[in-house]
Amino acid sequence: MGLINSLPDIDKNDKSVFVMHEKSEKLIPVHRHTKGQLSYVEGGIAYITINNRTYVVPARHFFWIPQGLEHILQIGHSATVLRSLYFFAHDDLSDPFFSRLGIYPATELLIQMIKYTEIWDERHVISTDENFEFLVALKKILPKTHQQPLPIILPATKNKMTRNIVSYLECTIEEKHSLASISKKFGLSERSLSRLFKTDLDISFLQYLKTLRIIKAIELLLNTNKSINEIAYNVGYNSVSSFSDTFREFTRSRPSDLRKLNN
Template structure:
């Protein structure tokens, strides 16, 4: 059964754990559930949209969504498999981890534990022998989830900002500045700067960096081009500039990030 079809069943038994492994739909619209969600992205890319941010989730990473939080899931590749476990919440207050959205690289232990549940499907009740195994997965998450991927791209439905953001995204290699954008769209520099801060809660330069980092991660996963070619493709004129910015935003060098993902394939 697909995730969309299963949504009404996830919360039917409050203290159960709901397990699902699927080749996911391309788009799962705004929804929420009373259970906390652990999902592992196997192959391709996924995107998590909530509140006013878009998160990119590379292959071989997992994410946690706290209970009750409305979100959208987008799958960026037809080969992506989403392995999800929805947990009871009666003990969520024991660790701050369970109240925050997070994206993390998978490690060997968690990967094997999730794959061990591959043939399980639907609600697992507390009197089921498999329940204890699933509880262990939840209990170790705060301990092993210590390297959060900090890439989230703010978004807005603001009518005046939409064409500006589309223009930047469609011309990502250009040397964008507030001055060049204000001239192109006939908006004063100060007004444009305020528009970014008001609608996206970030500066123009920070938004441009985030957009380029998201695009570079997509290229790492969807193409075989070199790191230097990726840097040029997202608007950097030198490998060192791209590498330094990538490290600043993700705590990884781009070559290390690509190598880690490849090693987990």
């Protein structure tokens, strides 16, 4: 059936867990659920856009979207498998975890539990079904085993000048950009460029550039066979060690770890 076709069915039973495992590359337009959504990304990368902010979900990570939160979901590679569980929300007040958006590295235990749910693919699982308590237990372990979400957030903008700048950065990410060089390129003072990013995107220019470099690096790690050295230089780093340290700051793992886990 596919996730897009299943959207109207997800909320039909507010006491169930709806299960959907799908391999695809697609854009799922703006929507919301009365259920909380747990999705595990396998073999690729996904992007969630909420209120003009795009959150990046690498392979072997999962995201939780609280009930009622409007979002756009994009699967970034045809080899990506998105394994999703849409949970009843009647117990969401039991922990703050369930009321906030979060992206987390998945533990091996959680990965195996989520994969097991494929036996219920494209089904509503209810309390009278055999092994329903397995799904209840899966939901309960989330706040106990996953505390700190990843900070990989890229804000979007409708400001024409800012859009031109970020588009240029994306197309030339391999170059050694700086506040001074971009200011000169677009005829702005450094102070004006800094103010533009803080006012329009609520992020500093340098933090935006660093985030963009890491996102591009994740895409290359997951979707190409380029060496880590090549990727570091392709996203604008002179030093592989500096790239690796920044990557770890964002993802809490080294680039080699992400690639190894995804193979």
